[in-house]
Amino acid sequence: MRSFLRAPLAVLAMLGMTASPVAAEKMLLSNSLNLCQQDSSLQASLFNVVYTPGNNSASVTMVATSSVQGKVKFDVEASAYGYTFLRQTLDPCDLGLAGLCPMVADKLSFGFNLPVSKSASDNIPGIAYQVPDLDATVRVRVNLTGTGETIACVEADISNGKTVNLLGVKWATAVIAGLALVSSAIINGLGHSNTAAHVAANSLALFGYFQSQAIVGLTGVRLPPIVAAWTQDFQWSMGIIRVGFMQTIFTWYQRATGGTPSTLFDSLTTVSVEVQKRSLQVARAGLDLAKRSVAMMPKSALTLFKRGNITTGSGSYVVFGIQRVAFKAGIESTNLFLTGLVFFWLFGLFTAGAVVAFKGLLELLGKRGLIKADRFEDFRNGWITVLKGILFRVCLIGFPQMVILCLWEFTQVDSPAEVLLAVIFFFGTLFTLCWGASKVIRLARRSIAMHRNPAYILYSDPQALNKWGFLYVQFRASAYYFIIPVLFYTLIKGMFIALAQRSGVTQAISLIIIEAGFLIAGSVLRPWMDKSTNSINIAISVVNFINAIFLFIFTNVIDVPLLVVGVVGVVLFVLNAVMSLVLILMVIFSTALSLIRKNPDARYQFMSDDRASFMKSQSQLNATTELDALAATARGDKLGYKAAFDNESLESSDIRKNNEASGSYSISATESQNSFYPGAQPHAPVPLFPAQRGASPLRESVVNPQASGVSLAQQRTHTASPASGHRSQHNASPWQRGAGYDH
Known part of the structure; x- marks a missing residue:
């Protein structure tokens, strides 16, 4: 057996292409010996090797069972990225290792240091x-010398300790995404609503891109090591974060609620865990043997087998997909659902606590005169509505996480209580977002019916904007409905990831179709708020679509050379690393400028849907155009009145509008204004035309309908004349701009 080990160890260095940036000493190592043939006569349940070129020795720890008896030879094959660069035949008799010439059937459990020749060490390229x-x-x-029959096949994955799965990357990406979201809230509280909308849209796009990277790692597709390590950097965005004491609590909770926790990490001293690195079909090489011995498995192994782990005939485990991510994160697979769920809950709790603390701090500073009385005035007066909107946004951010983890828990059934939690959080989050989306659509349709522009109510009503704005501010006003496709896209994508773990091909093909559909919809409709935001989100969709194609290549169902698969893995890493860097720098730059500029709204052009005319912004309070003056009158800004379009006022307005259209009654401008804003005091109408241009009877009747004796209904009748209708067809009203009426 030692000759069998010495052969691959002598060439370990030639394959190594993995090293850790923090490793002080060069090394090549392997933690598992995997079967590559069914009914293999050599089975290792534990295999750890560390080769250090400094002393030309390899430390070996192994637990194996050999059923081989007789003289054998070892055919050794070394490859990197699918390219085979070494083939060698070794005879254990020539190496002079006792017990292996001839090989005897026995159970082996040993640890030793194996010397590696200087010549073999010199052949290792430095890049390794x-x-x-x-x-x-x-x-x-392992081939019989007499017949040449292959009676066993084993394979060792080699690493050098270097990885792109770094704690610093995780912290950096998490802090940047979090600060961007917080900055958008602060900027909005300062009154720069236009800037806040842009920062929020960019930060949400960045966070969504991080989640899409994490989802690639959650698929059941075979992933090259560099891709699996890269996607592990973003699993924090799915709530997959290991905290030691929390894992202990989760294990206790599962036992207390009738579940059986897995003990994979407690078994690492006696069994090997193979992180699925080839296609699942190859990883199943020992599965048939495992099925025949399922009845003889220990209870813990049988539990893992039923929950989706592949248990090889030697007793080692193969983890893939979601369980692969859990294993790499140091989390027992039975604790993964609770881990993601608790971090989602803590995220919402800490966010709510931060809002309440900020409100208290502002009130304290205001009482002591340390800040101006009008600083964060909107937030201080309507902080409860703002808090509701922020919690709804937390639901939107955590929606992909809840869809995947909750649906996956339905397949795992870790305990009855956990299944119940999965049902509550999955349907609770889904119904909450669907209710919010339906609310937005109803408000937008009512605004179109009353004012021929969806932006009117969506942006002039501070209650609707603060509570439901997270669902539509990133889109242009006329594309308010696009939140429905976004939610549907997230739901369908999560369903395939969670429920098709055993079929990587199914996941890859479905992701190609889903990402292609979303990319086409985004490119054709261009629903986001402006050109730059459209470009960012379409670019992210393009990268996600390319990643889906790469996943299909990783399945290798089209039988491409393994070298191509390896190269594609490197390309995926480089492409996504560059994209992540560009998005991070863009978000940092835009957020920093927004915080240091005195008037950050001036940096952005007015959006074509005229939302700036309806929104209350520090840079837009002094209306200079006819549209701004009319919008300011609608808000009541000139009188210090804040309009709130609640359901009752909107429904009563609909009734009055229908009555006017049917000629049931006619009201004057003052009566209409007072009835539209309950409790508002009568005031002089705002002039829409400069005085120096001169006055005409028609203009006077528009500016002051009471003085001219023309009722509001008569004005509408006059406006509806054929001549006026012809004019409106060719000269769109400012209320219609950007709302789809000029097409």
């Missing part, structure tokens, strides 16, 4: 110790 997460393996076939 530097390239992170290299896809390198050594495969050894």
Whole structure:
């Protein structure tokens, strides 16, 4: 057996292309010996090897069972990224290792240091110790000397300790995304609503892109090591974060509620865990043997088998998909659902606590005269509505996480209580967002019916904007409905990820179709608020679509050379690393400018849907155009009145509008204004035309309908004349601009 080990260890260095940036000493290592043939006569349940070129020795720990008896030879094959660069046949008799010439059937459990020749060490390229997460393996076939029959095949994955799965990357991306979201809220509280909308849209796009990277790692597709490590950097966005004491609590909770926790990490001293690195079909090489011995498995192994882990005939485990992510994060697979759920809950709780604390701080500073009385005035007066809107936004951010983890829990059934939690949070989050989306659509349709522009109510009503604005501010006003496709896209995508874990091909093909559909919809409709925001989100959709194609290549159902698969893995890493860097720098730059500029709204052009005319912004309070003056009158800003379009006022307005259209009654301008704003005091109408242009009877009747004796209904009748109708067709009213009426 030692000769069998010595052969691959002598060439370990030649395959290594994985090293850790923090490693002080060069090394090549392997933590598992995997079967590559059914009914293999050599089975290892534990295999740990560390080769250090400094002393030319390899430390070996192994627990294996051999049913081979007689003289054998080892065919050694080493490859990196699918390219085979070494083939060698070794005879254990020539190496002079007792017990292996001839090999005897026995159960072996030992640890030893194996010397590696200086010549073998000199053949190792230096890059082997530097390239992170290299896809390198050594495969050894055991052949009978007399017949040449292959009676066993084992394979070792090689690493050098270097990886792109770094704690610093996780913290940096999480802090940047979090600060961007907080900054958008602060900027909005300062009254710069236009800037806040842009910062919020960019930060949401960045956070969504991080989640899409994490979802790639959650698929059941075979992933090259560098891709699996890269996607692990973003699993925090799905709530997959390991905290030691929390894992202990989750294990206790599962036992207390009738579940059986897995103990995979407690078994690492006796069994190996193979992180699925080839296609699932190859990883199942020992599955048939495992099925025949299922009845003889220990209870913990049987539980893992039923929950989706592949248990090889030697007793080692193969983890893939969501369980692969959990294993790499140091989390037991039975604790993964609770981990994601609790962090989602804590995210919402801490956010709510921060809002309440900020409100208290502002009141304290205001009483002591340390801030101006009008600073954060809107937030201080309507902070409860703002808090509701922020919690709804938390639901939107955590929606992909809840869809995948809750649906996956339905397939795992870790305990009855956890299944109940999955039902509550999945349907609760889904119904909450669907209710919010339906509310937005109803408000927009009512605004169109009353004012021929969806932006009127969506942006002039501070209650609707603060509570439901998270669903539509990133879109242009006429594309308010696009939140429905976004939610549907997230739901369908999460369903395939959670429910098709055992079929990587199904996941890859479905992701190609889903990402292609979303990319086409975004490119054709261009629903986001402006050109730059459309460009960012379409670029993200393009990258997600390319990632889906790469996932299909990783399945290797089209039988491409393994070298191509390895190269595609590197390309995916480089592409997404560059995209992440560009998005992060863009968000940092835009957020920093927004915070340091005195008037950040001036940096952005007015959006074509005229939302700035309806929104209350520090840079827009002094209306100079006819549209701004009319919008300011509608809000009641000139009188210090804040309009709130609640359901009752909107419904009563609809009734009055229908009555006017049917000629049931006619009201004057003053009566109409007072009835439209309950409790508002009569005031002089705002002039829409400069005085120096001169006055005409028609203009006077428009500016002061009471003085001219023309009722509001008569004015509408006059406006509806054929000549006026012809004019409106060719000269769109400012109320219609950007709302789709000029097309």
